[in-house]
Amino acid sequence: MRGPAGGRHVRIIDISQRLDASTPLWPGEPALVVSHHARISETCSVNVGAVHMALHSGTHADAPFHYDVAGQSSAETALEPYIGRCVVVDVRRCAGSAVDVGDIDWSTLAAAAAPRVLLRTYEGFPHAAWDAGFRAVSAEVIRRLAGLGVVLVGTDAASLDPQDSKTMEAHHAVRAADMRILEGLVLDGVAAGVYELIALPLPLAGADASPVRAVLREIAA
Ligand SMILES: N[C@@H](CC(=O)c1ccccc1NC=O)C(=O)O
Numbered sequence: 286m287r288g289p290a291g292g293r294h295v296r297i298i299d300i301s302q303r304l305d306a307s308t309p310l311w312p313g314e315p316a317l318v319v320s321h322h323a324r325i326s327e328t329c330s331v332n333v334g335a336v337h338m339a340l341h342s343g344t345h346a347d348a349p350f351h352y353d354v355a356g357q358s359s360a361e362t363a364l365e366p367y368i369g370r371c372v373v374v375d376v377r378r379c380a381g382s383a384v385d386v387g388d389i390d391w392s393t394l395a396a397a398a399a400p401r402v403l404l405r406t407y408e409g410f411p412h413a414a415w416d417a418g419f420r421a422v423s424a425e426v427i428r429r430l431a432g433l434g435v436v437l438v439g440t441d442a443a444s445l446d447p448q449d450s451k452t453m454e455a456h457h458a459v460r461a462a463d464m465r466i467l468e469g470l471v472l473d474g475v476a477a478g479v480y481e482l483i484a485l486p487l488p489l490a491g492a493d494a495s496p497v498r499a500v501l502r503e504i505a506a
Pocket residue numbers: 311314341347443444445446468
């Protein structure tokens with residue numbers, strides 16, 4: 286089938302938050318501002334804008350530099366982890382404050398043979414307000430995923446570690462296994478299963494995170 290752009294028609298599921306002044310922010314972070322320093326008028330032929338945004342707002346990729354003083358910035362990190370086969374795992378029934386080893390069906394996960402794992406914790410993404418009680422991920426889950434060869438872990442929560450964490454155990458387990466992280470995904474209505482993920486960080490020099498436009502493509506059966 287041919288799509289509007291003339292290419293083969295594949296269903297693309299956008300799993301990115303919309304970025305505007307009401308996008309929920311980590312407490313104390315600066316609000317997103319898109320400003321315009323040129324406006325179409327009699328003397329100017331174009332609109333031209335600039336953006337000011339917190340790097341851990343919206344759907345984003347943490348760069349290793351976020352949790353490692355010697356880690357790579359968004360500009361330096363390889364892109365391979367951010368494109369390819371992934372599995373969406375439904376952990377909505379998880380009862381604790383963090384996704385634990387017992388909340389995951391490991392045999393189904395291993396059978397998916399996907400080097401990228403996205404965890405769906407929310408029934409519905411909290412677009413209207415910051416959710417301080419988001420569900421973190423235990424470091425043991427990260428270690429188990431690393432043991433299966435997973436190179437990227439994503440979550441619809443704001444972070445892998447609890448908001449008040451001082452130890453950042455999940456992030457450090459990610460660092461130990463040199464994995465990559467996506468946070469703030471929107472997985473509402475996304476069925477558990479295997480997809481192709483595309484979620485590329487921008488080559489922002491020195492940045493500890495980058496916004497991504499994260500999408501899933503359905504894999505033809
Ligand atoms: N750990 C979070 C982000 C984070 O820690 C953070 C983000 C913005 C402002 C402060 C933060 N942490 C600090 O105390 C993350 O996983 O990306």
